[in-house]
Amino acid sequence: MVPEALEALRVAINSHVPERIAGCFTDDYVAERPLKPHEGFIGSERVAANWRKILAGLPDLRAEILRHAQNGDELWSEWEMRGTAATGATVVLRGPVVLTTRDGRIAWARFYPDPVTTNGPAHTTVSRVLTASAERIFAVLRDPRRHPELDATGFRGHAETPGPIDAVGDTFVMAMHNDEQGDYRVENRVVAFTEDRVIGWESGRSGQRLAGHRFVWKLTPTDDGRTEVTLTYDWAAVTDPAEVPRLPLVSAAQLEASLEQLAAVVA
Secondary structure, eight states, rough: OHHHHHHHHHHHHTOHHHHHHHHTTTEEEEEEOOOOOGGOSSSSSHHHHHHHHHHHHTTOOOOEEEEEETTTTTTEEEEEEEEEEETTTTTEEEEEEEEOOOOOOOOEEEOOOEEESSSSSOOEEEEEESSSSHHHHHHHOOOGGGGGGGGGOOOOOEEEEOOOOOOOEEEEEEEEEEEEEEEEEEEEEEEETTTEEEEEEEHHHHHHHHOOOOEEEEEEEEESOOEEEEEEEEOTOOOTTTTTOOOSSSOOHHHHHHHHHHHHOOO
16 A cells, blocks of 8 residues: 555646645655755745646656555655656656655655656757858857857847856856746856867756756868858756756757858858
8 A cells, every 4th residue: 555645745746736746745845866966955835846847848747656665764665757748759757766754744855756768869960051261150159249149049138248268167147038937047168169160068047057958069161161060959968857848948940040140140
């Protein structure tokens, strides 16, 4: 028989009501993510906020308890959660949860479930030959103030960090806006930099760990003085359950549009 606290949580998750899910936890609930310590938190209010994000991406999510056991005052269980993303893809999260209870509610948990990876692509690459030199193109790409001119998503606002990108490890902050999230800031950390040849960055919410979205531009001069520009968007490192249903955040068409806009900028 499934312990009462586990069954209550399963039923609450399948109700798709974030406040009901949060009600399964004590007000001072402590959540630990051993494989991602930065995602730990305290308080049931955060539970509700997290589940609003997850259910926004997986509105038909269903949770099942595959197995369970008790060790002293700890309840051990293995969970599987499955839902349909806006793209039509099925998203599966699977893994163990270890928890303790107080007065019938969950007071502490070590949470391991993560998205199940598949053999599907986790990156998109587009390319185009531009009439400008690699040096001219690179000068635009290394200047965050010029990035809004290349954005085809409509989300990017303006650079809050002055000065050009000079090396791997540099960071720059962009002000962003969309109808769903309103105004917010994105911090970008440079992960690739070879003068006039390669530049790339990983993006995430400002003040939080970078989410794992990587954008890398490769410039290859041609024999006739033009430059082949290859843009790769890689989301393989994204594991946040609230983000996975939204992947990829940028479509191939939008990447192609960015190359078109870059061509206009450097013409």
